[in-house]
Amino acid sequence: MVKPLIITKDLVKTYIMGDIHVHALRGIDIQINEGEFIAIMGASGSGKTTFMNLLGCLDKPTSGSYSLDGIDVHSIKESDLARIRNEKIGYVFQSFYLLSRTTAYENVELPLLYRTKLNHEERKAKTLLALRTVAIEDRAHHYPNQLSGGQQQRVAIARAIVNSPVFLLADEPTGNLDTRTGVEVMAVMQALHNQGKTIVLVTHENDIAAYADRLITFRDGRIIADQKNTNPRNAAEDLKKLPIIEDED
Amino acid sequence: MSLFSIIRIAIKSLTRNTTRTFLTMLGIIIGVAAVITMLAIGQGAKKIVDEQINSMGTNVIIVTVNFAASSGSARGDAGSGSLLEVADVEAIRNSVDGILYASPVYTTGGQIKFEGQNWRAGIMGVDVDYFNIRDMQIESGEPFYRSDVVSGNKVCVIGQTVAANLFSNTDPVGKTIRIRNIPFKVNGVLKAKGQNAMGSDQDDVILAPYTTTYARLLGNHWRSMMILVSAESKERIALAQQDILDLLQSRHRGTTSEHFVVRTQTDIAQAADTVSNTLTILLASIAGISLLVGGIGIMNIMLVSVTERIKEIGIRMAVGAGKRDVLLQFIIEAVMISFIGGIIGIFLGWGAAKTVGHYMKWSVAVTPWSVMLSVSFSWIIGVFFGWYPAKKASTLNLIDALRYE
Secondary structure, X not given: OOOEEEEEEEEEXXXXXXXEEEEEEEEXXXXXEOOOEEEEEOOOOOOHHHHHHHHOOOXXXXXXXXXXXXXXXXXXXXXXXXXXXXXXXXXXXXXXXXXXXXXXXXXXXXXXXXXXXXXXXXXHHHXXXXXXXXXXXXXXXXXXXXXXXXXXXXXXXXXXXXXXXXXXXXXXXXXXXXXXXXXXXXXXXHHHHHOOOEEEEEOOOHHHHOOOOEEEEEEOOEEEEEEEOOOOOOHHHHHHHOOXXXXXX | OOHHHHHHHHXXXXXXXXXXXXXXXXXXXXHHHHHHHHHHHHHHHHHHHHHXXXXXXXXEEEEEEOHHHXXXXXXXXXXXXXXXOHHHXXXXXXXXXXXXXXXXXXXXXXXXXXXXXXXXXXXXXXXXXXXXXOOOOEEEEOOOOHHHHHHOOOEEEEOHHHHHHHOOOOOOOOOEEEEOOEEEEEEEEEOOOOEOOOOOEOOOEEEEEHHHHHHHHHOOOOOOEEEEEEEOOHHHHHHHHHHHHHHHHHHOOOOOHHHEEXXXXXXXXXXXXXXXXXXXXXHHHHHHHHHHHHHHHHHHHHHHHHHHOXXXXXXXXXXXXXXXXXXXXXXXXXXXXXXXXXXXXXXXXXXXXHHHHHHHXXXXXXXXXXXXXHHHHHHHHHHXXXXXXXHHHHOXXXXXXXXXX
């Protein structure tokens, strides 16, 4: 049973900078189904970041339609967009974007504080579950500056999944990490995918994209390739082959 | 997001930079403390004035001549100052309803001597009724009596200040002092009354029968007289005031109501209240300006704080914070600074008012009203000056905020 999660039709984004119109996206039609692990590839300036912003409801398209989990996102109010971001989407960013001077636990709890009517116990249970899923619970009361890059990114992934979103949106999640830690993070992503999570990963690294099962390539604001990856790499297996260079803890 | 969570976040971010938070708060603390202190001092001053006016006596009416109106009048030959006569006092006492006491008051002054000690004091020639009107108590000895007034005996009672300056160690009662070289026997010493509403010492006084004063002391001096009357009740005062005015006009041919000034204690109290209220408002306004400056300090720091935390705002928005959540977060931070500052300010102001009161021997009064005023004012300041930075934070573009370095 294939259930469409994301459907975009002729999605266009044009930035107006003075007299110059920058056509970042020139009409994107795409369907992403539940349970897919998609890598969006492309050089910088290809429009992949703009597309990710629209997909993540961080920005609104100039024209075209975008339906997420049955909701016409392109036509809803700004205040409802915040709710969509909170309930439907989990973000993982390149530079983690954790709140400094705030513990890992509190960072993960953050999405639950907005818009949800959970009591303290329910929040605690969900937060701990998310931390456990990415195997970082022993660092729950550390501050971001006391954590390694890989640990920080795992906290960020925990924050992304804590409110059980319909899909994860990861923007270059391994961009700030060394190879081994990058593969570690991909292993976490693949594990989540195996549990049924839909994941959209934006990257320019072929090595990283190889862990996804569908590859979409952008160039000049258009999709130029959309192919299945019938034989994705297994991050957990790769990790065993990689030498442990130095322990980060 | 629940209000509790927002308050928790606000406390967290305020404690993140305690020095800065405290310095910002200091502006509000000083402002509120200043308002509280100034209002307390103003209220205290008013209380003192009220007490002093009450110390004049009870239900007192003061009758004087309006010199401006009576100069050059038909009776100018006798000197406008002497328009009022002793007979007027009798008339008021006998024919105005609701009058308990009435006394003429001749005021003069002069050199007083006792065994080589010298002093200058105000001398008042009064009737025995005067003691009742002004509620004058005798501390030692006795007052003078109607017979002394009738016979024009050279007796007197002296105030505490006079007693202290003329008689350092001896008991004044029964001694003879010389007022302008005329011997007067001291019948008694008055109880202390303190300063009056105008700030003069009510104990630096000598009371003598008006007959004696008129005959012995006034001589060719200014023989102006005023009449002090006491009504039987507060309710009678207004009526008696009018009756006295009518009576005086009918007794003195060719005069109008312009020639006499009949003032009641209430009139004086109201005039004094107007002055002290104006003073209070003035003091509080000046203090209010410092509160305003404190508010601007909050706005300044909140703007800095918003700029510093653009990225944080972006992250919060990305995980689901709406504009309203961000707006509320920053407003609550501002309100917390001003509110906590306000509370500390109240205690500081209360302490300052007590200290001022202690050293100046004033009865300062921190009223619940002034506390409520400054607390609500500090709330309003927090919301007002927190609004703009918070609005700025909540209208940030999400992507710009997230990518802000």
